[in-house]
Amino acid sequence: MPSWTDAANFARAGASCVIFGFGDLARAHGPEEHITVAELVDTARVLYRLFTILIHSSFRIPERRNPM
Numbered sequence: 001m002p003s004w005t006d007a008a009n010f011a012r013a014g015a016s017c018v019i020f021g022f023g024d025l026a027r028a029h030g031p032e033e034h035i036t037v038a039e040l041v042d043t044a045r046v047l048y049r050l051f052t053i054l055i056h057s058s059f060r061i062p063e064r065r066n067p068m
Contacts, residue, residue, distance in 0.1 A: 021043075022043045023039045
């Protein structure tokens with residue numbers, strides 16, 4: 001399957017990475033690529049849960065400092 005993400009670059013820099021997407025990987029990036037409404041709803045639920053956990057956790061993204 002021809003695909004690529006920046007996850008390897010982030011991992012080399014020491015960041016933890018998770019890659020996921022909609023639908024069935026067997027249909028991805030090909031002529032039959034599509035997602036069902038159920039797959040869309042399932043992914044929306046996962047994202048909602050993830051963001052809910054992050055919002056209510058003590059996890060904080062470090063503030064970037066301007067090097068200028």
